[in-house]
Amino acid sequence: MSGGLLLLIAFALLAVFGIFVFNQLVTLKHNVGKAWANIDILLKQRHDELPKLVETCKQYMQFEQETLEKVMQARNQVASARESHNIAALGQAENALRTGLGNLFAVAEAYPELKTNQTFQHLQARITGLENAIADRREFYNDSVNVNNVRVEQFPDTVVARLFGFRQFPLLRFAAAEKKDVDLKQLFNN
Known part of the structure; x- marks a missing residue:
């Protein structure tokens, strides 16, 4: 075999490898986008349910306006962060909303008529279900981001990633208060 033929074979193998890595990086990038879209859908659904919950509560909770206003302010912060795809702001806004x-x-526990209201019960169950689904989707998003970020940093994938502009994505992080253990003693003393 001549040197030119060996060089051509080596170049062809390198090109095939580069195409393989490129396609894998494209898949990972789209997995992150899909994971974000799943979160986005659930956040939008919850965003639409919260005004209904607040309106239902207003009928019973005349003296709890500050609590209701904080929920609506946090809702607006989540919407703003969601629309701008600002992951850091979303984590903070989600903490405030939760x-x-x-x-x-x-507070609703102090209003027996509200607790037994069918609309309130339905909305509370719906929002709780959405919260659980959002938590699941956050985990999937962070897993997708982690896989992408590792591949973008690993050699030789990093060469292809830099050449074609693949980037890392930020993890969706949460406040330290959300991660600390629940104080069971305090719960039983209330």
Whole structure:
């Protein structure tokens, strides 16, 4: 075999390898996009349900306006972060919204008529279900981001990634308060 033929074979193998890596990176990038879209759909659904919940609560909770306003402010922050695809802001806004919803559901305990209202029960169950689905989708998103980010940094994939502009994506992070253990003693003393 001549040197030119060996060089041509080596170049062809390198090209095939580059195409293989490129296609894998494209798949990973689209998996991250799909994971984000799944979160986005659930956030939008929850966004649409929250005003209904607040309106239902307003009928019973005349003296709890601050709690209701905090939920709506947090809802707007989540919507803004979601629309701008600002992952860091979304994590902070999600924390504020979950805190607000927790406070709203806790305050609702003091209103027996509200607790037994069919609309309130339905909305509370719907929002709780959406919260659980969002948590699942957040985990899938972070897994997809992690796989993408590792591949973009690994050699030799990093060469192809840099050559074609593949990038890392930010993980969806949450406040430290969400990650700490629940104080069971405090729960039983209430």
